[in-house]
Amino acid sequence: MIDMPATDALRRIRRVALGDFIHRSALKFGERTAVVDGDTRLNYRELDARSSRFAHHLLGAIGSGRQVGMLCANSADMVVAYNGIHMSGNVWVPVNIRLDVAAIDYILRHAEVSAVVVDEAFHAAPGVADMLARLGVPLIVTMAAQAGTAIAGAVTLAQAEGGQSAELPAIDIDSQAPALIMYTSGTTGHPKGAVHSHASVGAALMGNLGGFAITEQDVFSGVLPLFHCAQHCLVATVHLAGGCVVLLRGFVPEEVRASMLRERYTAFTGLPMMYAALLADPAFRVDTMRLAIYAMAPDGHPKLLHCWPVKLLQAGRGDYAGSEVMIRRAAASLSL
Numbered sequence: 001m002i003d004m005p006a007t008d009a010l011r012r013i014r015r016v017a018l019g020d021f022i023h024r025s026a027l028k029f030g031e032r033t034a035v036v037d038g039d040t041r042l043n044y045r046e047l048d049a050r051s052s053r054f055a056h057h058l059l060g061a062i063g064s065g066r067q068v069g070m071l072c073a074n075s076a077d078m079v080v081a082y083n084g085i086h087m088s089g090n091v092w093v094p095v096n097i098r099l100d101v102a103a104i105d106y107i108l109r110h111a112e113v114s115a116v117v118v119d120e121a122f123h124a125a126p127g128v129a130d131m132l133a134r135l136g137v138p139l140i141v142t143m144a145a146q147a148g149t150a151i152a153g154a155v156t157l158a159q160a161e162g163g164q165s166a167e168l169p170a171i172d173i174d175s176q177a178p179a180l181i182m183y184t185s186g187t188t189g190h191p192k193g194a195v196h197s198h199a200s201v202g203a204a205l206m207g208n209l210g211g212f213a214i215t216e217q218d219v220f221s222g223v224l225p226l227f228h229c230a231q232h233c234l235v236a237t238v239h240l241a242g243g244c245v246v247l248l249r250g251f252v253p254e255e256v257r258a259s260m261l262r263e264r265y266t267a268f269t270g271l272p273m274m275y276a277a278l279l280a281d282p283a284f285r286v287d288t289m290r291l292a293i294y295a296m297a298p299d300g301h302p303k304l305l306h307c308w309p310v311k312l313l314q315a316g317r318g319d320y321a322g323s324e325v326m327i328r329r330a331a332a333s334l335s336l
Helices: 008-016 018-029 044-061 075-085 100-108 128-135 157-161 198-211 229-241 251-261 272-278 301-309
Strands: 033-037 040-043 067-071 091-094 111-120 139-142 152-158 178-183 193-197 221-222 242-249 267-270 292-296 311-320 323-333
Touching: 018 044, 018 075, 018 198, 033 044, 033 075, 040 075, 044 075, 044 128, 044 157, 044 292, 067 100, 075 091, 075 111, 075 139, 075 157, 075 242, 091 301, 100 111, 100 221, 111 128, 128 157, 139 157, 152 229, 152 272, 178 198, 193 198, 198 229, 221 229, 221 251, 229 242, 242 251, 251 272, 251 323
Parallel strands: 033 242, 067 091, 067 111, 091 178, 111 139, 139 152, 221 242, 221 267, 267 292, 292 311
Antiparallel strands: 033 040, 178 193, 311 323
16 A cells, blocks of 8 residues: 655645635736736735735734635726635635625624724725624725724735734644635525635535636636625636736726726626616627626617627526535527
């Protein structure tokens, strides 16, 4: 029998840990653009380094294996923060910032969060500051206008990263350990938390990778909220492949059209009403597009397929490891 000692390096190669994906992409695609957020552009080397620095901050502040809440709109800071949470072995708890304050308070308390990452603008929304003060956990402020913050008990993401190592933390992460908790919505009772392991999320990413044939040449939209499993799952898949994600904080048709042309999108994910709004301009074309991914009812398909030379994919709903995930179902494949 051949003896193969399980060294630390071998255990790291064998494990499925979401933070490792960004680190491995940085080793292979270091200078390629990973995130576009307005004037902010992060390549893979920068994303990996910033995420690792935040991970080290969390390890010093709260340790590992704790839940970290997040109240953020789409941004480069948000991507850095949730990858840092994964790298530190903590559990990411993204919260729908469109919920009322009472529902957000319930989720954060139910999840027993040990810290909260919050956008500066959202912290200033009515009732949010008081709710977080009563919660009494450390705050990390994203999208801050200044390097520092006047919020009591808080540091900005830049301050949290300051002075920390850019090396991936050398901690043990079990593939079956919780990676994130997604809370349900639309029910009559309190939201329910669906726990996803590193391995279960990793399996969903691998399914997306093959089903959508995503490569390092792809440029995907990031207009749907990252606090939802569908958009997060797609962004994480693109980053696994070494592609680029263009983040937007809302859907304004004129701004999205301009972004699609400027950044040369290869794929867009949206709702049927978004496609209808984009195609309201009959002259609008994006010749680089290859995928149009939609959810809900198949409204507007003939016009979409007439205007764009794309493969049209419908995102359905299914069950994987007891939680909602994306299923790819090809609806049509045209080359116009």
